[in-house]
Amino acid sequence: xxxxxxxxxxxLSLSACSSLERLSRVGETPDFAKIENPIDKRGYKPVTMxxxxxxxxxxxMNSLWSSNRQAFFEDQRAKQIGDILxxxxxxxxxxxxxSTSKRSRSAGENTGINALAGFESYLAAKVLPDGANPxxxxxxxxxxxxxxxxxxxxxxxLELKIAAVVSQILPNGNMVITGHQExxxxxxxxxxxxxxxxxxxxxxxxxxxxxxxxxxxxxxxxGKGFISDVQQPRLGQQVFDILMPY
Numbered sequence: 001x002x003x004x005x006x007x008x009x010x011x012l013s014l015s016a017c018s019s020l021e022r023l024s025r026v027g028e029t030p031d032f033a034k035i036e037n038p039i040d041k042r043g044y045k046p047v048t049m050x051x052x053x054x055x056x057x058x059x060x061m062n063s064l065w066s067s068n069r070q071a072f073f074e075d076q077r078a079k080q081i082g083d084i085l086x087x088x089x090x091x092x093x094x095x096x097x098x099s100t101s102k103r104s105r106s107a108g109e110n111t112g113i114n115a116l117a118g119f120e121s122y123l124a125a126k127v128l129p130d131g132a133n134p135x136x137x138x139x140x141x142x143x144x145x146x147x148x149x150x151x152x153x154x155x156x157x158l159e160l161k162i163a164a165v166v167s168q169i170l171p172n173g174n175m176v177i178t179g180h181q182e183x184x185x186x187x188x189x190x191x192x193x194x195x196x197x198x199x200x201x202x203x204x205x206x207x208x209x210x211x212x213x214x215x216x217x218x219x220x221x222x223g224k225g226f227i228s229d230v231q232q233p234r235l236g237q238q239v240f241d242i243l244m245p246y
Contacts, residue, residue: 030189030224038167038178047197047216051171077203078175083166086208087179087194089219090159097152109140158221161208162192174199177214193220 038044078085164179179194196214203209211217 029184029187032182032184032189033180038165038180046168047170047176049170049197054171075205077200077205077207078166079200081166081169084163084207085166085177085203086206087162087164087177087211087214088208089162089194089211091211092157094155095153097150099148099150101146101148103144103146105142105144107140107142111139160192160221162194164194170197174215189224191220191222191224194218 162179162181164177166175167178168176170176174197176197177195179192181192183190194211194214194217196217198209198214202213211219
């Protein structure tokens with residue numbers, strides 16, 4: 001109980017600090033995040049995956065070809081750390097689930113003493129109340145019915161473009177990309193994020209790549225501002241919903 005009280009007090013103090021900060025910024029627009037090197041961000045970890053043995057590039061005499069090249073002619077597609085490419089996200093998902101279950105159970109039990117070495121007359125006269133019949137001591141019956149029906153339907157559509165930067169090249173030639181964009185509309189800030197691993201050969205001629213070609217893809221689209229705050233329950237209500245079992 002003591003730990004619960006301390007946790008609640010801490011949450012309320014944080015809520016008060018957040019409220020004071022919001023009061024100090026009444027009428028102001030949300031600030032943009034500073035542009036920084038993604039490698040220097042807190043919590044950044046380079047991607048490590050199982051890799052084949054690295055191959056040493058070799059060249060033949062009187063030849064312009066190198067064994068580590070994938071094409072003879074150069075193009076403008078991203079191929080090294082710091083290059084930029086466009087990620088195309090066009091996602092439309094639809095799911096529908098329906099389940100029905102029924103259960104029915106019926107049980108009956110009859111218990112009585114028709115004969116017990118003559119003691120059934122003694123039971124009726126001395127032990128049982130007047131008018132009791134030992135042959136019908138107990139008659140039990142139970143019936144249970146249970147019908148359940150559930151239905152879930154969801155539909156999501158997301159279309160966007162975001163520029164990402166090549167932040168790492170893996171030993172097998174695959175590239176790790178990260179992208180972060182923010183734009184502000186009135187008092188609402190929208191944030192786009194993308195990260196994952198791509199193959200150079202999946203990059204199209206216009207230096208773009210489809211989201212379904214990204215391995216370990218992490219795509220996020222969210223908001224921050226007045227409208228987003230109104231759409232979320234208050235901290236007190238969230239804590240109340242967690243603590244109350246009913």
